[in-house]
Amino acid sequence: MDFVFSSTISTACQDFNLSFIGQQDRNLTSPSPHNPPNFGLSYFTMSFGILSNLIGLAIVLASYARFHHRAKTPFLLLAAALLLSDLAGHLVTGALALHLHLGRVRRQRAASREPSEPPQAFCKLFGACMVFFGLTPLLLGSAMAVERCMGITQPLQHSAMATTAHVRLSVLLLITMAFTLAALPLLNIGTYEPQFPGTWCFLPVHGALSSADAGLALAFSSVGLSALTVSVLCNAVSGMTLLQARFNNQSAKLTASRRRRSSRSPVHSLDVEMMVQLVVITIVSSVCWSPFLIYISMSVRQFYRGETHSDPHYEQLLLLGLRMASWNQILDPWVYILLRRAVLRRVCSLLRPSRVILTQSNSCGSSERQEIHLH
Template identity: 30%
Template sequence: MHLPPGIEWSYEDATMMYWSRDNVTNNSSNGSDITTLTLTGATIASPIIMFLSVSFLLLPFLQIGNLLALVVLHRTRMESQRMMFHSLVAGLVWNDLTGIVLTSPVTIASYINGLQMPGGEHLCRFNGFIMICFGLSTPLIVSAMAIERFLFVKYTFFYTKHCAPGVARLVIIAIWAFVLFFGLLPMFGFGNYVLQYPRTWCFLDFRTHNPVHAAYGYMYSSLNLLLVVVMVMCNLVVVLTLARVRGYRRKHSNTSVNSVMMADAMMDDSQKQQAVRRRKQKDIELQMIVVMCAITTIFAVCWAPLMIHISLTLATEGKTLDVLGLVAVRLASLNQTLNPWLYVILRRALIVRVQRYCCRWRRWLRTTPRL
């Protein structure tokens, strides 16, 4: 394909956009330097309309989930102040909420603008930078949560001595320092941000033939896949360790029910309160394990397809379906929706209330005479 001189181009799936230095072509009323060449037959009107509708319908849902999670964390702030895990959860919720606020308006504005990103190349680079930053910060925070649970179970003494809520804040600061550094690399020539199909969002150029830009894409996808492996391995170790400990206790516990009742009767009030606190602490720890496993599973399901798609596209020099990339990034963005809802829904207090409601409903059905 012949291009006019002085034109830089970047592949963007079914369309190509050219950022003109010489104002060779101008198809915008506001004098932008953008020329669009649409390839024949490259239209997916129905999926675009569907995704546009979903974006508008899900936006309030996204915000409600994050806000509910923040309310729950605030109500449990006394317990959160003593536990590093809750500080990391709070950081994850704020991270997801900020990511939604910064990325969604650009995509929606591009749809409203007729699949043209307002703001041109500068907004595209900003959107790509934000996508990369939050595409790394979320898995890094979730990995930190998995490692925190691993240290708590396997290295209790080290955890008690070194892992305080203040450490969680330092971890989040360190994560964002690394994320900002990684996201700024394309600004200095290592990697590139380009418009992606269907011209409503920008991301790293994973269809490039430039080996330097391709190396950046490989680094991004490999790092994310490595983080998924770290999460899965840490959670497997935690779950297997707890299952082994519980099985050992159940096997070697010869204490009868009567002796337990007698021991409870002999306890004074302070000892009973300590026993209640220990049981509550065990329930909280079990809840954290359940939440962590759920978040890891959802993250792996949502993020792995995009990382695999990026790696395959780079390896095959762009010989992958464009629509798959769009579906993969939509699936990845869904992760920010589900994370806070998992924390809200999987809280033990809510589960107990749901169980009580179900029991009452069953009793009502049994006692209600049938016609």
């Protein structure tokens, strides 16, 4: 749900939805036509998210074309796929959300009292996009963590297995998995329904559910939480391995240490840079997505326990979780924009102005001293 839910751009619906929560009754009656929703912040959020993903994608592609380092190529391919999915989520789900909201505005201005729920076909398309663009970034993020863990802990196997063809095949398999789950309700296995306050569509997660609906919702949350768990575990193993290698290097003899740094420092520097980016991506995804995924899992388990009542507070909590998840796609690209070696090197020089010329052994240093003079 990177829901992205990014998508959701749903953030794009934030102002409109908030006005509805305070004014709507349980029949989703339209608010007063004299108080149309303000879309200024929504348009800004959508535009900012698209621009951020474009900048992040440009940086990743420029890095791939400029360095084309063997150790970094698989990571960059997965990062590009992640940012592309974020961008597509913003564009597709954002367009669907805005179409739905603009239809509500037209009904408000016409003082229409007709039901505001979207057509069934439209709701199915909207819901499928929400599921697909929600799961895809989470799965790609876990694939990035696995790739880095293998590259750091098993470099020889990584060189043999993490080829460009294998990475592309992995991306295709993950996308297929997300697409299959999203397409099942389109084949009448489960349903997509309008969600409170009638401005977005998703799998039903509370109330009287069918077995198919409960199974799909539980599968969605389980896949998402599993992807986050794999990312956290792999990042922990990779981080511990890098720390152990650093301590071993410090305790080695000076001559041997110099030889290792002269032959392996570029790869080690790349490992640290990619790990920092990946850890921040995992933290952002966990903070944004965990509330939404955990809430879905808890709601479905209540259904299995026989509790089928629908509380209005549950619907508002689901909407709040969705809005949190929608920020994941906006924040992801800024990891690549800000956490680059050039940016970190400049920050280090600002924090430590007395040591602008850094040696190769410095933790904030560069392997080429001339680059520091240029800053």
